[in-house]
Amino acid sequence: MFKAVVYVTLRESVLDPQGHAVKGALHTLGFDEVNNARIGKYMELELNTSDRAKAEERVREMCEKLLANTVVEDYRFDIVEG
């Protein structure tokens, strides 16, 4: 059993309205030291597989097909024992 930990973030060049809203809310609460906030997704997938190389290949395919919108998002992932 492996676990894939996937991070999906907006590309640097893409505006992040959700991050902008979070920054504004933090400023309102007095956290003025926050210069910038960017929000992404974090996913944990439990994989019923015993081959790490195969798991990496499959998770890459999942990211390309479903988990990330590669037009505006970047993704990266780690495969960990679990």
Next chain:
Amino acid sequence: MFKAVVYVTLRESVLDPQGHAVKGALHTLGFDEVNNARIGKYMELELNTSDRAKAEERVREMCEKLLANTVVEDYRFDIVEG
């Protein structure tokens, strides 16, 4: 300048309908090895501060007050140079 990387996840005991939907979609696409999927948030905050201990304290406060709903969510964060 430090950067805070914040991970907010649903508590283990809380149902994750978004994760359930992602698992279903992955199965539909033929990724049957996915036993479970849980979705969380990933945030990067740029902090205009030079004191790491102070940054940790402030980010903990941000999580408690705004970034996580501690009734149903857990959070953890790293402070990195950036």
